[in-house]
Amino acid sequence: MTIAEVSEKFGLSQDTIRYYERIGLIPHVNRNKSGIRDFTEEDCRWIEFIKCMRSAGLPIEVLIEYVTLVQQGDETIEARKALLIEQRNQLIKRIEDMQKTLERLNYKIARYEQAIVEREKTLKKAED
Template structure:
């Protein structure tokens, strides 16, 4: 087993994650990114563990979690295992919010599907004729 870990420059992390260097520096500044090692010349050196963390943060961003909550979660992680209950509660709240958004989006999707079906039927029925009463009604709803 090798004792050396792969280290990535900020440019390499930008290329791997799609996050800009500005965003990576900002994450570090606000406490969202754990301590990043530095080379002897002061350049940031990211580890595979850092990349895993950034992937997780990306998932949190996708959920719509606020930056403040993400920073709080990162603080709790750094504080240690005794904060696991608080971390779980934060993630459970986020999960509830995501599920509610999924329900809203599924409802919106059903409306879109309904409208598309009406227009599809109308297009087949029309065959070049003026808009039917069904399509006119669908436009009003």
């Protein structure tokens, strides 16, 4: 699969994909005889994983550490698990914070809706 196809498939720019490869987030991508990147299904799974983790807010540095651990083999399974647990805990905290923010926004919007209704009632009474 070409970089253009991968870019379209995952909704990432080609520059972003090249950057991920350059910093080691995508393990070595094979190239064809012309030197053009030839992404495999395994490469695509890495890209999908990275995109998912980035959208959840994981820092690039954490993902680099994770990929490095994966490349070191099975002796790093516990370290990988610990890293993912820590990131999950941080994500849970962010979700809780966002839920509180959402509740506050909903409250404020409801107050404005109530104020608009009250104002309209007042204006209607003034017209009568």
